Amino acid sequence: MTESKEWLEQEIATIQKWEKDQSDLWFWERLGRLPFKILDKFTPAFIQDKIGEMLDETGNYIQTGGRYLSSASKVTEYYPGKNIETLEDVSQLPIVEMDNTAENLTKNRKNIASAQGASTGIGGIFTLAIDIPFLLGLLLKTLQDIAICYGYDPCDQKERLYIVKVLQFVSSDYVGKQAILGTLAKLDNPEEDTKRLVMSELQGWREVFFTFRDQFGWKKLFQMIPIAGLVFGAIINRSAVKDIAEAGRMLYRKRRISERMLDDKEG
Secondary structure: OOOOHHHHHHHHHHHHHHHHHOOOOOHHHHHOOHHHHHHOOOOOHHHHHHHHHHHHHHHHHHHHOHHHOOOHHHHHHOOOOOOOOOHHHHHOOOHHHHHHHHHHHHHHHHHHHHHHHHHHHOOOHHHHHHHHHHHHHHHHHHHHHHHHHOOOOOOOHHHHHHHHHHHHHHOOOHHHHHHHHHHHHHHOOOOOOHHHHHHHHHOOHHHHHHHHHHHOHHHHHHHOOOOHHHHHHHHHHHHHHHHHHHHHHHHHHHHHHHHHHHHHHHO
8 A cells, every 4th residue: 555545535535526526518519519410411421431430440449449459568668667567566556656647648648639630620621531530549549548557458348348438428418427427336346247237338339429529519610621620620639638538537546546445444
């Protein structure tokens, strides 16, 4: 145990406050879901095809990890200069050290997202077909890397499901967020029938994509304007990574702190 019981309890309380502070979608973000309903009728076929590929890739990610899989075998790259060789070694590190690694990784991902959003924003609707799948891939990869920072294996199917639920959490309203927090808690409950729970959740994986797509509807609409899309693209993608990384850090941090408290109690 590297942290005191009091510190762990204080940090859990901070995270729980963050969870309660996750407000409902802003009115204009609700309104912003409308553009895609209209645009679906006018969107070129190649854009629709790319969106379809993105949808299929999300399901493939849950089942196999797809092309987004971060390798836990390269955990030494996350903690250079330290005697870290396995995820078990990571799980024994001080939580503050895990936090610092996750925050540094987040800064790197935000810079990548900004550059990609700006470059694809130049071409408006034509390069949007590249940007949408790239952004989803970056969000999934960011969450995988954060999982490794806290000692969890993204190769595990349960962890991949956990990651997709975090993605859904960010784009849900307040009621949806509370429901997802309950689902995430069940995934960590050893008394639950995890296999049955995973299979049940797999049936609704398409909801994750549609929620993700619709919430960014109005923002992506602005990105469809050539040249002006450069600014919008950079801001949109950076904001998306910032939000997903914050949720990932908070929720994985909560898991690790909760496990430390449980070990302390049993000890």
